Amino acid sequence: MTTDAPGGPADRPAERPVLEHTDLHHGKIWDLVSETVDLGDSQVVREFVDHPGAVAVIALDEDDRVLLLQQYRHPVRAELWEPPAGLRDVDGELPHVTAARELGEEADLRADTWHLLAEFANSPGGSNEHILVYLARGLSEVPEADRFTREDEEAGMVPLWLPLDEAVEAVLAGRLRSPSASVGILAAAASRDRGWRTLRPVD
Numbered sequence: 001m002t003t004d005a006p007g008g009p010a011d012r013p014a015e016r017p018v019l020e021h022t023d024l025h026h027g028k029i030w031d032l033v034s035e036t037v038d039l040g041d042s043q044v045v046r047e048f049v050d051h052p053g054a055v056a057v058i059a060l061d062e063d064d065r066v067l068l069l070q071q072y073r074h075p076v077r078a079e080l081w082e083p084p085a086g087l088r089d090v091d092g093e094l095p096h097v098t099a100a101r102e103l104g105e106e107a108d109l110r111a112d113t114w115h116l117l118a119e120f121a122n123s124p125g126g127s128n129e130h131i132l133v134y135l136a137r138g139l140s141e142v143p144e145a146d147r148f149t150r151e152d153e154e155a156g157m158v159p160l161w162l163p164l165d166e167a168v169e170a171v172l173a174g175r176l177r178s179p180s181a182s183v184g185i186l187a188a189a190a191s192r193d194r195g196w197r198t199l200r201p202v203d
Contacts, residue, residue, distance in 0.1 A: 019043065029087065030129075051122075051129035055099040056085035056180035058117055058188045059109060059136045066167050066185060067107055068176075070158040081160065081170075082178040083133075084109075096202035099134040105148040107159065112138025115199035118187035122179055133184045135191070135199060164189055 020036040024047065031050040036043055059067040068081040086102035088095060096114055103109050117135040121128075150157065162170070167185045170176045176185070191198045 016040075029089070030127075047126075049123075049127035049129065051127050053088040053095075053130045053132075054085060054122075054180075055088060055095050055102060056083045056131060056133045056184055057099050057103045057136050058083050058133060058184040059103060059107065059111065059139055060164065060188065061139055061161065064164050064192075065161040066164050066188065067109070068160045068162055068167070068181065069106060070160065072153050072156070074153075078177075080178045080181070081176055082181050083184050085131075085180050094203075095132050096134060099132070099136070103136055104142050106150070106154060106157065108142045108147050109136075110140050110142055111136035112140075114202050115196075116202055117191065117199065118183050120179070120183050131180060131183075133180060133187065134202065135188060164192065 017038040018035050019038055020034075022034040023031060024034050025032040030052065032047065033050045034045060034047045036045050061067075067083065069084060070079050070081050072079050084103045084106040086098060086106070088098050090098065093101075096116075100111065100114070103111060113136070115135045116132060118133040120131055120133075122131055123129065164185070167176070167181075168189045171182045171185050176182060
C-alpha cells in the first residue's frame with residue numbers, strides 16, 4: 001500500500017456512525033462507556049475509557065538535561081520516572097496553559113519558551129486519551145511564596161535531572177517505561193539532532 005500524502009503516511013480523523021451509546025461507569029476522572037458502531041458491512045460493540053486527555057512537559061535545562069519525577073502509579077504497582085504531566089480537566093483551558101500550570105505545580109518551574117514536541121493516543125484500542133507533549137526551555141524557579149502544595153502521590157515525588165542522551169539510553173534499555181517519558185525523551189532527542197526544526201508552535 002502506498003500513500004500520496006506529503007511527507008508520507010499520516011493518521012487522519014475518521015468518524016463511523018454511533019448507533020447506541022451507554023455509560024457503564026462514572027469515575028472520579030474518567031468514565032467507561034459502551035458504543036455500538038456501524039462499520040458499514042457490520043456493527044460492533046466497543047467498550048472504552050472516555051478520558052479528558054492529558055499533557056506532558058519535557059523540561060530541558062541549559063545543560064541539555066531533562067527533568068523526570070519519580071511517582072507511584074498504583075495500577076502498575078510501580079514507581080515510574082515521568083516528566084511533569086497532568087489531566088486536561090479544566091474547562092476551556094488551552095493545553096499549553098495546562099502544561100505550564102503542571103510544570104509549576106509539580107516541579108516549581110516556569111519556562112520562557114514553549115513548543116509542541118509530540119502527540120500520541122495512549123491506548124487507542126481501549127481509550128480515547130490523547131496526550132500532547134510540550135518542550136519547555138528557559139527554565140526558572142517559581143518563588144517559594146507562589147508554590148503549589150502537593151498532595152497524595154504527588155507529595156512524595158522525587159526530581160531527577162538526567163542528561164538527555166542518558167535518558168534516551170534508559171528508554172531503549174527498558175529502564176523507563178512511562179509512555180509520556182518514552183515518547184517525550186525520544187522526540188526531544190530526535191528534534192535536537194535535527195536542529196529543533198521539527199518543533200511546532202503551541203497553537
